[in-house]
Amino acid sequence: QKEVEQNSGPLSVPEGAIASLNCTYSDRGSQSFFWYRQYSGKSPELIMSIYSNGDKEDGRFTAQLNKASQYVSLLIRDSQPSDSATYLCAARTGNQFYFGTGTSLTVIP
Amino acid sequence: ETGVTQSPTHLIKTRGQQVTLRCSSQSGHNTVSWYQQALGQGPQFIFQYYREEENGRGNFPPRFSGLQFPNYSSELNVNALELDDSALYLCASSPAGTAYEQYFGPGTRLTVT
Numbered sequence: 001q002k003e004v005e006q007n008s009g010p011l012s013v014p015e016g017a018i019a020s021l022n023c024t025y026s027d028r029g030s031q032s033f034f035w036y037r038q039y040s041g042k043s044p045e046l047i048m049s050i051y052s053n054g055d056k057e058d059g060r061f062t063a064q065l066n067k068a069s070q071y072v073s074l075l076i077r078d079s080q081p082s083d084s085a086t087y088l089c090a091a092r093t094g095n096q097f098y099f100g101t102g103t104s105l106t107v108i109p
Numbered sequence: 110e111t112g113v114t115q116s117p118t119h120l121i122k123t124r125g126q127q128v129t130l131r132c133s134s135q136s137g138h139n140t141v142s143w144y145q146q147a148l149g150q151g152p153q154f155i156f157q158y159y160r161e162e163e164n165g166r167g168n169f170p171p172r173f174s175g176l177q178f179p180n181y182s183s184e185l186n187v188n189a190l191e192l193d194d195s196a197l198y199l200c201a202s203s204p205a206g207t208a209y210e211q212y213f214g215p216g217t218r219l220t221v222t
Contacts, residue, residue: 004151032209043199043213044152090153095165097142099151107122 003027004091006100014108019076021103023089026070030091030098033065035074038086038102047074047087079107113202113214121220125213127188132200132219133137134181140203141183142211143175158183187219195221 008022012020025033032051036044050063050072052057062075072091078084086102114133122128134141140159144152154167156175172188181202187194197218201211 034210034212043197043216046210046212049210090151095157096156096167097144097157097165097209097211099144099153101149101151 003059003093003098004089004100006087006089006103008101009104010106011103012106012108013079015079015081016067017079017107019079019083019105019107021074021076021087021089021105022028023072023100024070025089025091025098027091027093027098028067029092030070032092033063033072033088034092035061035063035072036088036090036099037083038088040086044088062064076105079105081107083107113138113200113212115198115200115214115217117217118215119218119220121222122190124190124192124221126190127186128190128219130185130187130198130200130219132183132185132202132214133204133213134183134200135204138204138212139181139204140209141177141181141185141200142203143185143193144199144201144213145169145196146199146216152199153184190221192221195219 035047038044050065060077088102089100094104142157143155146152157165161177176184197216200214
């Protein structure tokens with residue numbers, strides 16, 4: 001079983017819509033969770049981190065964490081074509097970091 | 110403020126050879142991690158260095174080794190290269206005193222033939 005699992009997609013949403021990206025993790029000892037955006041041919045770019053149950057908002061992005069369900073999500077409001085990328089979910093357990101395979105998002109103009 | 114830098118950008122090596130990849134951390138960052146990203150996959154954690162000591166390691170064989178220097182720059186060394194080592198190698202640094210938010214460099218594309 002993979003440590004972090006994501007639906008690989010592709011996920012397509014129209015411009016202006018809300019994109020919802022999901023991630024589950026297997027280790028209940030995981031302490032911190034991160035969302036990264038990766039454009040094709042580029043390195044991952046940190047969007048936001050979350051450590052406590054509940055929601056965390058940063059601009060158009062909202063991360064949600066449910067430790068009981070071992071579930072992390074990222075909502076992107078007012079999606080723009082420039083949001084088209086692969087979104088990577090990551091979990092930290094101690095000094096180990098685990099990334100999912102990423103979800104490909106396409107925002108259609 | 111200078112971000113994380115890596116060198117070289119691209120590298121081609123032959124199976125069995127050894128390679129050294131380099132990373133300069135972002136200013137104020139004292140922790141560096143290395144990742145291997147195969148095409149279509151997420152980054153795989155190789156190891157992390159803090160204060161010049163390895164303090165975390167993923168499921169990679171001992172032929173993957175590293176160093177961190179007093180200025181927090183780092184090297185990844187891979188011995189006895191195999192074809193499956195072909196990948197994008199990413200370095201990520203973390204600021205001192207934060208909860209492990211990592212910032213990635215542009216990566217080194219390694220091709221083993």
